[in-house]
Amino acid sequence: MDLFDRLQEQIGTVRLPLFAVTVTAAAQVNTPLIAILHWHGFRRATPLVLPGVEIPSRAVPGSAIQLDAPWHSFETVDAMLLDAAWQSGAWDVERVEQRGCNVIGASAAETLACRQAFGDYGEDMVRDPQLLGDETDRDGLMQLAARRGYVRWLFRPVKGGLWRTLDEPDDTLEVDGGRQPPCPVSPVPRRPGGSGRTVYRLGKVHRILLPR
Template sequence: MIFDIIRQQVEVLRRPLAAVVLSTLPRRSSPLLLLLHWHGFAVDERQRAPPHDSADPWPRVALPSSVLQLNQAWADLAQIDEQILDAAWQQGAWNLVREEHRGCNVVGASVQEALACRQAFGDNPFDPADETQRAVEAPDREAMRDIAARTGYVRWHFRPVADGLWRGAGQDDSLMPDGRRLPPCPVAPKAAVGTRVSRSSYQLGRMDRIVLP
């Protein structure tokens, strides 16, 4: 399901993907928040047009991320792991990282933890996205962010090769010429840690050749 949604978005926007992030609360059947970070720039139509005799083009800004809410029943994080592993595998990612975070509204939490929590739920002060559109595509985003700040959250992220920027970033002998891999994904989900802070990395890519210095 997640892979199909990513492919649909790529086909609609026709922009290279820089990264894929999936976030949710550690509660069964919580909504999933899918963030697709695009590479590229768009004309900022909110800015005043340059003078007619100006050589400068219209002001441009980085493309805003797509933020989509996915509502589906799930009972265990392994079910989400399977879906995002499948997406990362078929999109040719070298690895998939799963992070389990504590809430940031606790004694001793840093500013970096608070910012990471906001960004995991599409609340990024550096992203000029249209909040009205986000409210339509992810209506529970702000409530999820606030609950995550109190109770913690889980975040997955990967960098796709297919439809992305990373085709020439390294050698991966598991990829087809277009940067994809055929399903099924051979990597099994790992058990969740629970309330502790943890980071798990799923290795997907491989190198079969010997690299000489």
């Protein structure tokens, strides 16, 4: 599965810079992955024009994509995310492993984190849609994750993303903010117990940085 190509296709369609990309998997191999593309931009929610009334713009909702390609190890998903993040020019990739929130002792914060990992923002979704047209199985996968746990990856693209405008130093990037494959960083096995945080560093600076 080529996540990078899917991202570039979405960027070309939406025509806005990406703020971040998250991908979430229930802790059960060979289940669909949910990728959420978080856009940076504001648009009017309606074309209606009222004389003397200024209708404010609203944040553009994210895009949810379901990745159905088969996979049989979390290292395979790690490799896919690392490849997409590498080509997108991201500085790093964060992988967070969480237990299920339908277990004794799970806190409200754990439940909220699980819902948000699958793009469910609760009451905010009633007031303002948080996702563009959603044809995924997010609800069912979220229920599975609540029982089995889940893994959530996050990276911030430079190529086609908001972060390119910041011009942060990274000697691995090409002119367009991306990188040529393959990614030189290898996946790390999941932590024992299925809980913890791993950060893959992709960007590098090979020179001395002087104060601006």
